[in-house]
Amino acid sequence: MTQAVHxxxxxxxxxxxxxxxxxxxxxxxxxxxxTVMSFKSPVDAFDGNAANVIFGPATLAAGKGISILDILxxxxxxxxxxxxxxxxxxxxxxxxxxQGRQWLGWLIGAAVxxxxxxxxxxxxxxxxxxxxxxxxGPLGRDVWGFTTEHYQTVWVDRxxxxxxxNSLIVTLGVVTVSLTVGTLAGYGLARxxxxxxxxxxxxxxxxxxxxxxVLVAGYxxxxxxxxEILRPILGDAAPTLYGKPVAVIAVLVAINQPFTIWMLRSxxxxxxxxxxxxxxxxxxxxxxxFRRVIMPVMWPGVITTGLFSFLLAYNDFLVTSLLxxxxxxxxxxxxxxxxxxxxTTTDQVVAVAAAVSITAPLFILVMVFQRQIVSGLxxxxxxx
Amino acid sequence: MKFKTFAVFVxxxxxxxxLFIAFPLVSxxxxxxxxxxxxxxxxxxxxxxxxxLTQTCVTEEKSVPVLDEAGEIxxxxxxxxxxxxxxxxxxxxxxxxxxxxxxRAFQSIDFWKALRFTLTFTFITLPLVLGTGLAIALVxxxxxxxxxxxxxxISLLPFIITPVIGALSINWLFRGxxxxxxxMERMLxxxxxxxxxxxxxxxxxMVYRVWHVAPFAAIVFYAGLQTxxxxxLESALIDGASRWQRLKYIVIPHLMPLIVFVGMIHLMDTYxxxxxxxxxxxxxxVISLQWLTYDFxxxxxxxxxxxxxxxxxxxxxxxxxxxxxxxxxxxxxxxHRGSH
Numbered sequence: 001m002t003q004a005v006h007x008x009x010x011x012x013x014x015x016x017x018x019x020x021x022x023x024x025x026x027x028x029x030x031x032x033x034x035t036v037m038s039f040k041s042p043v044d045a046f047d048g049n050a051a052n053v054i055f056g057p058a059t060l061a062a063g064k065g066i067s068i069l070d071i072l073x074x075x076x077x078x079x080x081x082x083x084x085x086x087x088x089x090x091x092x093x094x095x096x097x098x099q100g101r102q103w104l105g106w107l108i109g110a111a112v113x114x115x116x117x118x119x120x121x122x123x124x125x126x127x128x129x130x131x132x133x134x135x136x137g138p139l140g141r142d143v144w145g146f147t148t149e150h151y152q153t154v155w156v157d158r159x160x161x162x163x164x165x166n167s168l169i170v171t172l173g174v175v176t177v178s179l180t181v182g183t184l185a186g187y188g189l190a191r192x193x194x195x196x197x198x199x200x201x202x203x204x205x206x207x208x209x210x211x212x213x214v215l216v217a218g219y220x221x222x223x224x225x226x227x228e229i230l231r232p233i234l235g236d237a238a239p240t241l242y243g244k245p246v247a248v249i250a251v252l253v254a255i256n257q258p259f260t261i262w263m264l265r266s267x268x269x270x271x272x273x274x275x276x277x278x279x280x281x282x283x284x285x286x287x288x289x290f291r292r293v294i295m296p297v298m299w300p301g302v303i304t305t306g307l308f309s310f311l312l313a314y315n316d317f318l319v320t321s322l323l324x325x326x327x328x329x330x331x332x333x334x335x336x337x338x339x340x341x342x343x344t345t346t347d348q349v350v351a352v353a354a355a356v357s358i359t360a361p362l363f364i365l366v367m368v369f370q371r372q373i374v375s376g377l378x379x380x381x382x383x384x
Numbered sequence: 385m386k387f388k389t390f391a392v393f394v395x396x397x398x399x400x401x402x403l404f405i406a407f408p409l410v411s412x413x414x415x416x417x418x419x420x421x422x423x424x425x426x427x428x429x430x431x432x433x434x435x436x437l438t439q440t441c442v443t444e445e446k447s448v449p450v451l452d453e454a455g456e457i458x459x460x461x462x463x464x465x466x467x468x469x470x471x472x473x474x475x476x477x478x479x480x481x482x483x484x485x486x487x488r489a490f491q492s493i494d495f496w497k498a499l500r501f502t503l504t505f506t507f508i509t510l511p512l513v514l515g516t517g518l519a520i521a522l523v524x525x526x527x528x529x530x531x532x533x534x535x536x537x538i539s540l541l542p543f544i545i546t547p548v549i550g551a552l553s554i555n556w557l558f559r560g561x562x563x564x565x566x567x568m569e570r571m572l573x574x575x576x577x578x579x580x581x582x583x584x585x586x587x588x589x590m591v592y593r594v595w596h597v598a599p600f601a602a603i604v605f606y607a608g609l610q611t612x613x614x615x616x617l618e619s620a621l622i623d624g625a626s627r628w629q630r631l632k633y634i635v636i637p638h639l640m641p642l643i644v645f646v647g648m649i650h651l652m653d654t655y656x657x658x659x660x661x662x663x664x665x666x667x668x669x670v671i672s673l674q675w676l677t678y679d680f681x682x683x684x685x686x687x688x689x690x691x692x693x694x695x696x697x698x699x700x701x702x703x704x705x706x707x708x709x710x711x712x713x714x715x716x717x718x719x720h721r722g723s724h
Contacts, residue, residue: 008526012627020523020531024538026595030553031541033563037556048566181396188393197390200398202716207405209652209705213677214698218408220681221415221691254404257397286389315546317659318674322681332548336662352556355549366540370533373540377600378607 031359038353039146042345045352056145064149065142070129077125085113122148150353160334160354166245167314167330173249174313175306178256183302185257186264187290191273201265204258212255212318223247223323243325251319256312260305263376267301268294304376307369314362331358409702416468416695420461423450468696495697498676502704505590505672506654512594513650514643517601522631524602525609536603543599551663554592582669589660589670597653601646608642609635648712655708673701 008016036054037045043058052058059065066074089109097105154160189197222229223241230239241247271294279289314332321333329337335354338347366373424447432441474493481489491497524535542550557564558578569576578584612635620630636643658674661667667675680694 008627013526016523016526019519020527020535023520023523024535027538027542027599030550030557030595031545034553034556046561048561048563048569050563050567053563181400185394185397188390192390194387194390197394200394202713204401205716206709206713207401209655209709210405210409211656211658211674211677211698211701211705213658213674213681213694214412214702215405215408217415217677217681217691217694217698218410218412219404220689221420222408222411250400251404254400257401257405261397286393290393311544315548317546317548317662318678322678332546335552336548348556351552355552358546358549362544362546363541366537366544370537370540373544374536374603374607377603 031363034352034359035356037349038150038356039148040349041145041147042349044145045349046345059145059147060142061145062147063142064145064147066144066146067133067139067142069133069136069139071144073129074121074125077120081117081120089113150350151357153350154354154357158338158350158354160331160357162327163329163331163334164357166324166328167332169245170248170252170320170330171310171313173245174252174256175309177249178253178260178309179302179306181253182257182260182264182305183298184290185261187268187294189261190265190268191276201262204261208258208262215251215255216319216322219247219251219323242323243328245324245328248320248323251323252313252316255319256309259312260309263305263308264301267298267305270301271297300372300375303369304372307365307372308376310365311362412695412698415692416699417463417465418461419464419468419692420459423460424448425450464692468692469700471693472696472700494671494676495673495700498671498673499704501586501670502655502657502673505586505593505657506651509590509593509597509654510647510650512590513597513601514647516594516598517646518605518639518643520598520602521605521609524606536606539599539602541599542595543597545596547596547659548663550596551589551592551660554588554595555664558588579664579666582666585664585666585670589657589664589666592660592663593654593657597650601650604642604646605639608639612638651708652705655704673697673704677701 033053039059040053040056041059041062041064044052044056047053047058056065093105093109097108155164189201220242226241227239275293275297276284276286276289279293280286284292316330317332317336320330321336324330324333331354335351335358338351338354426445426447428443429446430441430443432439434440472495474495478490478493478496481487481493491500520539524532524539527535545553556562559565560579561569565576565578578588616634617630620634625633656674657672658678661670661672661675664670667679671679677694677698680690680697683689
């Protein structure tokens, strides 16, 4: 009988898969296309003919191309490395990192892997292939227009690396602080059924809906004049908060708090209260129960919430562009500046390369944490 | 849990929210009635340019900012009541334009232009996002198990991408003779300039927003679809319900709470529409309420930020949010009361 519910006429099945394929193309096409554009010379990147953008004849004519050998070697190595990493990294992290400090192991493991990948693909391989290409005849001739010069312009000449560092500081700060503060609050709210807890949650919900520009309008005058305002309290050490990453971290944490506590609360509600009650019967107080019993089992929720905090901080444009000065600019406002300033098509392609650089970490993030992101999206919703 | 323990757990978070959300709100409210300006004084200045035989001298009155001993510009803060609101709303001009039936003149006032766009944008994208999301969820649910993972991965990409970058990437496909504009031109055999007038830009923005949010709706609905009871589907089948009727009378009512949830989140988020304006650089044609506040906060050529006008426009934006939130909050309050 269950079969009958799922049986579908051919027409419907075709329609359904057709729409699925259509949606996948629509979803991926813009991202795929800007990635392709970023590897071409400006003439090719903005060509009206799709084939020219993909194969890049002008890029090739300018002497920037890769040969069949290059493509084969890169592809083979990429696949081999991906498999290798997927198989070896978890084992190595688990066996080498000290007990209870696995996250540190993961962090170091990820950093080392990233470094190895970058060095092999951008330093080692080009050197080796330069020697090999002339030796293999027709296979070594350039056939496909491809250049990484725009990435070089963005990261080296335009100082995008500094923006990347700033983004890293702000994002890491926001994730750490917002999880620490949010976990405590989420636990407290989940275990207390009082009316006060209810009101805190409702007010948090209202705060979540506030446009961020409203809040920034409140911060700006205070932050710009903070040295004078704080002088009576802190003396001459009073800092001007405007332009400081610390101030932006605090602001983004606060903006993110409503969402964080709602989400963590719903995760904590799924952890049975009997668990901490049992711990308290054994003589723990609330904090010990939280630290010894709840913390070991709460990681899935914390990781998911952390991902969303990361996204908020990483993707933010409004707060960072208004509250940070030029030296501390993060990546997203920096690219908007680049985009507005651009005049020539070369500048445009450079901006495209910067956009792809910003998207790449997110792409990896989805790849690694797809399950957590999906569970986070559905957690708040399905329970209402 | 005792109140003291509760306070220790919740304290840091509440403190952050008070300090960085509640306090700025109050301060914006107060700022919107005040105005801080440099003090100007009028001085007579004689400027001379060398000329033949005699110098040409002009004496004119100039207003220059007063400087204090340290060389800083002296500012003064005044209470101006509703002046900033009037500056933003321009009620007289708006009223004159409206009573003359001149929509174009009415739309030349920034605030009303922004409000018009924000509301149209919100209410047009809402059904589109819900519909597209539901359609994607249904086809993912219908797909073979093996392809579900990769399809969800691809679907997440538009959702997770930085909004400014997402808008930019759509922008690059269409701007000038971008690849999709060129394709459309070839198909229709005519010139198309998508960034020359407001309505085409608005359509592109809506397309971007649906592309960006539909995955979220789809994944939430897809999770909901997993919990549809197959018993009721089977009994509906036995009763002779067609596929469409089963969707309409069983699946959609089952998803209703989720549809309301996604709709609410979407209303809150689109009312704050902002990144599209930056990504499409459309400020010449189309602006939104949040962009208006942002623009007031940006320093102008002489480095001044119109904080009081920004505050006024921020407060006006808030009014909209409050109106939007009253119905769901009422419902939550009823549920809470009912559960006790």
